[in-house]
Amino acid sequence: MASNQSHTASAKVEFSTPEAAILEILLPGYTFVSGLLLSYLHIDLAAYFQYIVLLAVVVVASQYLWRYVSNWFEKYLVSTAELRLDDEIFNYLMYWWSRQPRIKRTNRFMAGVRLNSYWSVHDDSDDEEFDDEDKMSDDEQDSIRTESFDEYWKQIINRDKYKRMRFTPSQGRHYFWYQGRLLMLDRRYEQTQSRWLLNNEKLYLSCLGRDPSVIHRLLAEAQRTYVERDGSRTIIYRGQRCPSSSTFDWNRCMSRLPRPLDTVILDETQKRAFLNDIEEYLKRGTAAWYAEHGIPYRRGYLLSGPPGTGKSSLCFAVAGRLGLKIYLLSLSSRNLDEDNLWSLFSALPRRCILLVEDVDASDITHSRGRSMTKPLDHTDNDDPDDARTPPTQTHNNMPPTGAPAGQNGGDKPTDKTASEGITLSSLLNVLDGVAASEGRILVMTTNHPEKLDEALLRAGRIDMHIEFRLAMPEDIQQLYKSIYSISKSDRPHKVTRRQNGRLNSTQSQTEARNLSHGSDAKSMIPESEETQALNNQARIERLESRIASLAEDFASLVPSGVFSPAEIQGYLLKHKDRPERAIEQVKDWVTEERKKKNAKLAAKLEAQGIVKT
């Protein structure tokens, strides 16, 4: 009580005059400072009250005025673009900036091995380095191959240790000239309550004047620089949950060199039909035609077949051929609910491939009222005589062989809810409901088409179904040739040392020596360039015909319709420089693999209670 009274008394002393109270409001801390001055220097600030008030008013007014004027200036005389970290444009600008010579002169910069601090925005730095490796000249590749593995590996490991460093603007304002105009880049980490503080990074790009065209030009150049870096690579995006929220977005996850379509082994008619259908869909005028006829502009494909038969490869090859980006979606993603599915679909660009791999992996796509497991499925087919029927391709919703009819026989799916919250109805709505996105190409892959709900496969959702098969003799031959043949890019002028090496292993010693170096007598006479080219051509032809005959031998030793192309490719890769060794050892490999398959099959049958050991 007593202390309360004394506190009140002291407060009364401090604000003894109304002037002091006013000054305390204008200049917080005034009472304390004036008390100190009075006690120690005997200066009574109250005597200068008018001046102090005037000073305080001037300071406050000028602060206010400065804020007002700068706001007004920024609003009416400055154009500003705001760039968010979770948008790809952020990377465009950072990439462009990191390539500007001015960054080398600036004394405030951020150094890092990535262009951004956002974990899920992949900036492909590593891919670029792989590219550099790919771009080695033939001679470099040859010289690297003659090195011992240890030597080569030391080089690679050393290089990998030193990741490419990127220099980007540090936090704060950076002024620079672009096309004769002064621009300002402001990099800010905005403070919020979010614990994902780093994700609140933003860039503000400003120029003087109300005309923002210079900013547009700069951003367009940044985008061009970034996109040109991709060249002909196939860009892959993944539907992922944003780390800072519960929403989903497409994040660029990798870029890959395009896969030539002819490296995918599939019945030529099927391959052509698939490509032609997509080209027909994408060609000028098709969208208008669809609109005129009131048909939603969408196309869907189902690629089905045992694992490792080339479904994803075909999709990547077609994307590479047509320069389309691939958007990968996993229906089994945790936390993916209907709203997120909608937002992902609505964020798809107009022309792209939406790839839903292993669509049967998600329960929601399964056929209703049907047993999920069958005693045997085609992946377990181990009997050479029971090879899968030749590939078939069906148009306009011919359901896959053996596909069950839905229980209600119609297009109304029952709502089977996945634990994460998507239902079959919501999936179907996003695929082709009233608000579904237009222009995209949907490719679904599955190992078990028979498990898929009929509603998912009906015309308009799936317009073409391509079945992939286990490798038949002609496929096996092609696989063999694709591993050992001379690549097209090498054909015109040169047989590289590596190919000569292969040649040596496929020819008798004398013939090989003659082919790769010319006969002893001939080698004394220098060859003209033309003769060299002709000789090389002749060598290539001989090599090709040798490989073709070896391919036949190889195919005759591998049972038809038992192994997937991936399995055969895996085996051939073990002997990638020894085509004859691959043939010598294939019988053992087949026996071994069959044993493994039989054991797997027996275990599966036992687990299902079909046979007892």
Ligand SMILES: Nc1ncnc2c1ncn2[C@@H]1O[C@H](COP(=O)(O)OP(=O)(O)OP(=O)(O)O)[C@@H](O)[C@H]1O
């Ligand atoms: N038909 C094929 N032609 C050429 N290569 C193939 C073929 N099938 C498989 N491969 C090779 O096997 C590997 C796996 O192929 P891919 O991923 O395309 O198979 P998939 O059918 O999509 O398999 P999954 O069903 O398991 O996803 C790749 O390296 C690919 O090069």
